[in-house]
Amino acid sequence: MQDWFDLAKKMDSLVLEAAATAGLEDTFTADIRTADPRFGDLQANGALPYAKRNKANPRQIGQSIVDLLEKNEDLTSKVEITLSGPGFINFKFKADFLQDWLKTFSGSEQLKKAAAHLQENETVVVDYSSPNTAKQMHIGHLRSLIIGESICKLLAFCGAKVIRDNHIGDWGTAYGRLFYAYKRFLDEENLEANPLGELERLYKLGSKLATEDEEVVKESREELVKLQSEDPEAMALWEQVNGHSIDGIKRVYELFDISFDHYLGESFYRNMVEQVYKELEESGLGEESEGAWVVFHPEHKRYATQPFMYRKSDGASNYATTDLATMLYRAEHFKASSIIIETDFRQKDHFEQLELTTQKWFEKTGRTFPKFSHVFHGTIMGENGKAMASRTGEPVLLKDLIAESIERAEKIVREKNDEKIAKGQAALAEEEIVAAAKVIGTSSIRYAELSQNRTSDYVFAWDKLLSFEGNTAPYLLYAATRIKSIFRNFEAADLENLADKASNIETDEELALARKILGFVGVLQQTVETLRPHLLCTYLFELAGAYSSFYNANKVIVPEADIQSRRLMLCQRTLDVLETGLGLLGIPTLERM
Template identity: 50%
Template sequence: MEILFNPADLIDRAMRKAALEAGLSAESFDPVVRPADPRFGDYQVNGVLPYAKKAGKNPREVATALLESAVAGNLLDPALMEWSIAGPGFINFTLTPRFSLQWLHRFVSEDDLKSGAGSRLKDRVMVVDYSSPNTAKEMHVGHIRSTVIGECLSRLLSFAGATVTRDNHIGDWGTQFGMLIWAIKRKGYDLESADPDTAVAELEALYKEGHAAYKESTEQATEIREELVKLQNGDAENTRIWNSITEVSWKSFDHIYSQLGIKFDVVLGESFYRDKVDRIYEELEKTGLSEESDGAIVVFHPEHKRFAKQPFLIRKSDGASNYATTDLASVLYRVEEMKADGMLYVVDSRQADHFQQLFLTVEKWFKTAGRVIPQMEHVSFGSVLGENGKPIKTKEGGSVKLKELLAEAVSRSAAIVREKNPDLSAEEIAEVARVVGLGAIRYADLSQNRTSDYLFSWEKMLGFEGNTAPYLLYAVARIHSIFRKAGIEESATFESATDFQTNEERALSRKLLAFPSTIDLVLADLRPHILCTYLFELAGVFSSFYNANKVIVEEEDVRARRLLLCARTLTIMETGLHLLGLETLQRM
């Protein structure tokens, strides 16, 4: 029997073939293999009941026929898995210690795991749209969720075999640039000689001045509009200023992305689509989707309770495009130029209406135009809250700057590391603090159900107890130390390992084999916290195993199988943390 990455696939394959040989496939039998309640086994086949109901047959008889067919066709190996029928027709499967041993010998490294998982989405081309800060503004704490969730999902999709394009759709065009250019000229601000560390903060202050001036007098508002028109018409000086704004902003953004180990494949902001919006207007008009309303071009969706009267604004009454227009243009570009099958938009939940209207419009537009409709999903998320239960702010009431948040995480982490490990060198403390501090920020976010708000707490996220990055990073370093003290490489083959015997050995092997199903669950729901929960539980199961079973013992076969469990726990822990975007450490 072939050992597949996800044992559930092996059961699914056997049940489908058994159904074919038992004459059930004509009724479109679907096994529906899912992880089972541990009290009853590892996996459960749930498809018998709906099939039997539809076919007018006794479900328990159908289950019996399936298993008899599978046994007769040598589709199941009793040495590798056990099975039984429960209730009205559920089929439970329990993997034997021998199966677990073979799986752990088959999937040795992170590359092996990726190769095994790589068939799941191998034909998918996905664009992940995330982070998306506005130029001339500093990234703040509100950007952390989109950035780390988007990067995690990109890694997971790639791990499962998809071709992924990371797209940072920055806000680099629009009416605000008229205000900003006006203020830059008025102040005589020289961007090219500005301090890179402070330039974006200074630009943000200049924008506020321009915005206030716009409201202050009609004369200034007229001047600001003229600056915007000059930019839109390609005026050399205003284009130079705009390019400088974009360049200095990106340097600021990229400093944060580099800290977080994030690289985008493309950075196609709103400005990239400004010469592509006319095609959108033309196509929507041609397909009859758009209409004029008070001088603007809009799309209504009569079948929708709210969007029948709430318009999707495509072009403003003054003829200007907006982010709805550029989002529509980006969908078309991604399908035509990137060959995307699907797109994920990692944007906060406040934009839910926008994306519902966007998806409805694209669906009707593409269908009418005879195009294949891509999979589009709004990966929404809640807010980061302060101790008062409201969106986190500085003491002065402003946004918490992301660069300051990351710096404080590393600083706080350094103090903890210095206290716990005073013998480490300054360089070692700095490196551990960087990995732990940045990992703590990231993990605190990803370990929450993304659709929920969560309370920001330094004490909790930097704690070494509970479901935190420091706890998991320490668990990884602890396993490295086992091999270091034993003088054995983690990559050893452990060929003399025998079947797992103790309750703790079996529990740990079962938890390790649950990794593939966990990856499937995360991809199905696009919720990274499922992986975080699994890794936290795995660390706990490993701790129970290690406390109850001495690893370095005289008996060669016992030592080998326990070291094998340690090595594979290390591989899966590190693989999982890397998928979340965290670096790991060999010493802490």
């Protein structure tokens, strides 16, 4: 049985074969994609662009291909073929084909096998989150963390070997003032309880004192010089401070159940920059400009006059140098076939120049340049339309945001639990309430982030993200628990081999739900190609809607065993896709809520 991706390839091949038979030039492309459900399951859109290039009638071109496809009895036994609009060829799978597909693709593992070839043999390094050490993580760090982690899960599910690398900011001038304050004003108890908070307090204190006393500036500079010259005592203190920072960062990550394979920060590459200087100069790419060393890109409208500076006029390295060394290390050490870096949109120019420079550098030195993607995101806005901040005007700390979301979720869960008790329904135990609040609280933040097109700004609104209506985590979590509640009416043995006992899918709602389930792998393909998780979120919301329509129109528990089996099978497959899809967004489902 073919999965969605194989079906799309098959249709692509058949359309191209028919186009060749119809005498169309070899410039014709099938352009297979997911169809509007009103017209079918897959659609070939190649007739229109071909007709435009050749000044022909797209409808006639499309019809000539359809006429040939309809002569293929093996194809038409499974698929209805229609033409719509300016030559769009629609393929609608017949009910018995859908039935066979649902029988074959059951459970997360089968779905994973269907998706695994989308990124097969790929080694992808994903660089995301990347906070600065000695500073508390705030809401400005949320988008990179959540988007990056979801991309990792999606790529791994689709067959890639994924390497999560947290390129932390753990080197630089800030350490001079931090060390000055650390040696004199450290609160060890606070460091143990809240490492990031204590280190940030010390840095701010050191900075404040430096504005008031020139002696502090001098001593801070001396601390920095010792670190940059890798003085043993300074390095020991740096490792201690860095260790406390990473411990604090990990505590925040644990709230979202996120972990990294590597924490290779800026400091890791500090001794690799000489190779970058040497090779850029020897290859002729680097040139001196006003005392600094830069790479110009004359083919680019802006970068022809705004070069990529990789060595400052005082001889020091900068972010560009470190990032070039990072690209080299990932290509050579990790053997990356693809590198993805997730940051906010303000760094777009930097990474465009990094890509251009690295590509030319690798070509000059005979290296293979990995596929490179800078995945960037917009800003989280408060309901007042401004960047979200706390009452004091500071950015909202991430740990406080998560705590508040869990607290709000618990209040909602308790209210709904009281309603159940009032109606005489089975209520949740205390431990179930606490567990549900944690899942709903963290998942609501996560889903609110991922359901937005990542390049857009969005408004963070508590009432919306915690709502049980609309495209939200609580709505999808509740949809999953509704299905699980049906299964509690049966013994495990009753739910085995449902597909073998099921009669053929029949009603409009059953067919619509089956078609939506079949489209899961196609949506994964679109999502990993564009690295936009909101496409998966939209699909899951639509799947939950299709299930709701099916459930409202078709009674599941009925006397007829074959009908009950097929409807239970549809429930089971819907739950498989919901749980798998939510899992790729980092959201676990609940048994009850």
